[in-house]
Amino acid sequence: MTDELSHQGYRMTPQRLMIVAAVENSSNHISADEIYSQVVAKYPNVNVSTVYRTLELLERLGLVTKTDLGGGRVMYHPVEKGHHHHLVCKECGAIIDLDESALMPLKESLLHQYQFIADLRHLGILGVCVNCRQQTPKKPAESQQGE
Amino acid sequence: MTDELSHQGYRMTPQRLMIVAAVENSSNHISADEIYSQVVAKYPNVNVSTVYRTLELLERLGLVTKTDLGGGRVMYHPVEKGHHHHLVCKECGAIIDLDESALMPLKESLLHQYQFIADLRHLGILGVCVNCRQQTPKKPAESQQGE
DNA sequence: CTTGTAGTTGCAAATATTTGCGCTTAAAGG
DNA sequence: CCTTTAAGCGCAAATATTTGCAACTACAAG
Structure with missing residues (x-):
């Protein structure tokens, strides 16, 4: 560099x-x-x-x-160490790695449809992971223990 | 609400x-x-x-x-006012609106491959817009006037 | 090697957002 | 209504990052 x-x-x-x-x-x-x-x-x-x-x-x-x-x-x-992405769980904070190729189709379609060169080299995508799918967001009163 | x-x-x-x-x-x-x-x-x-x-x-x-x-x-x-996304140009700051559907394929693939529920309801995607494609990033010496 | 100058830095203050804590108050029950 | 109490609030301080400005220095030219 x-x-x-x-x-x-x-x-x-x-x-x-x-x-x-x-x-x-x-x-x-x-x-x-x-x-x-x-x-x-x-x-x-x-x-x-x-x-x-x-x-x-x-x-x-x-x-x-x-x-x-x-x-x-x-x-x-x-950048020289390679591209990849991350799925970040909003509930537990877990981070799942994702290959660069996962966003290629999106990059292509944005380029063709909007002539927009999207910087999709290293993204953090928020969401909910498998382990946290069941759990509902905790409401005030019922904060017993939602394990 | x-x-x-x-x-x-x-x-x-x-x-x-x-x-x-x-x-x-x-x-x-x-x-x-x-x-x-x-x-x-x-x-x-x-x-x-x-x-x-x-x-x-x-x-x-x-x-x-x-x-x-x-x-x-x-x-x-x-959320009730509808979902959409934005392409944000890093150079000029222009914001191009994008329909929610543009990210559906990605959401689907993340769901199937990783059982990850990605929150792709309102994204800001960084990149370079058409108008700024030509321009090179300004170097120190040659900062004449690129406006 | 000395010098000129624009690129860089350190510092301190600004900005955007978050957090701990003690006081306040919405709302359920009597 | 009056009481009770945990949810919610204001405040001040913490955090992460940015920025204006004057002082400093890398490096090209002499």
């Missing part, structure tokens, strides 16, 4: 090098906060805003994807 | 009545902030957190959908 950045005319600052390294070394997904922790460990004076700004840049250049997997934190993933 | 709320055992407070009214009277989408403004005009001491909590409740009960249409604000939409 660093090559890509400098070839595109962006400056290679130590902050960027470390942020890029953190994203590349992450096994799968990584949050801005985790990146920040890693970077601060070596450069104690870097700021979170730099992390966010760098991630925004990487996303704009198509080098990383940004995905909301629920739970308040947005996750980042290097 | 108020009927639904009271039948489910929730209290009908003046705050809720007004928040529900604001959502129901909105022509299409409405943000938490807009709802808050409307409600505060009559009950000057209501708090934003009440607006958010009520919207969360309405969403949990399946009465409203919550959709990120870009631009920092999440938008709410009453």
